[in-house]
Amino acid sequence: MPPDPLRPIEPQAIETAREAILKGDAQRQAKKLVSTICDPTRLSIVRALRRTPLAAGDLAQVIRRTRSATSQRLRVLREIDAVVPERRGNVIRYRLGESDAALLLSEVGSAFDRLVA
Numbered sequence: 001m002p003p004d005p006l007r008p009i010e011p012q013a014i015e016t017a018r019e020a021i022l023k024g025d026a027q028r029q030a031k032k033l034v035s036t037i038c039d040p041t042r043l044s045i046v047r048a049l050r051r052t053p054l055a056a057g058d059l060a061q062v063i064r065r066t067r068s069a070t071s072q073r074l075r076v077l078r079e080i081d082a083v084v085p086e087r088r089g090n091v092i093r094y095r096l097g098e099s100d101a102a103l104l105l106s107e108v109g110s111a112f113d114r115l116v117a
Contacts, residue, residue, distance in 0.1 A: 032080055033101055037108055041065060042073050046096060046105045049083060053095040077105075 008014050022030050036042050044063045048054060054062065060070040074094060077083040081099035085092045096102050 029080070033104065036076060036080060036082070036101075037105065039073065039076075041069075042077060043105065043109055043112075045070070045073055045077060046082065046102070047109045049094060049096040050106055050109065053086065053093040055091050055093050059094065 041063060045059060048059060048062050056071055056074060057067050059074070060067045063070065065073075074083060078085065080101040081097050082102040082105050083094045084097045085094055096106060
């Protein structure tokens, strides 16, 4: 007789695994971070800002996108605190933040370096 698919084999293991699953706000934040990682342009921005702060217009030239497209991606990165705007006079430069999101994105960028080496 085949096992009952609704009867767990290891109920305690199921509970332990359920405790590890992200819920609520943590799950929403993880979803936003993963979608950010999946955008190559955002990763390019993070990689560029690891080296030096840049104004949005200069960053647009580096990543070869329009200023508008660059600003849209910067907005998403600001929302997760991965980049931080800093005003110097009338110019706003962006730098990589110090949040966990910024650290994770920076590490993902570094992982790609190791994969292609």
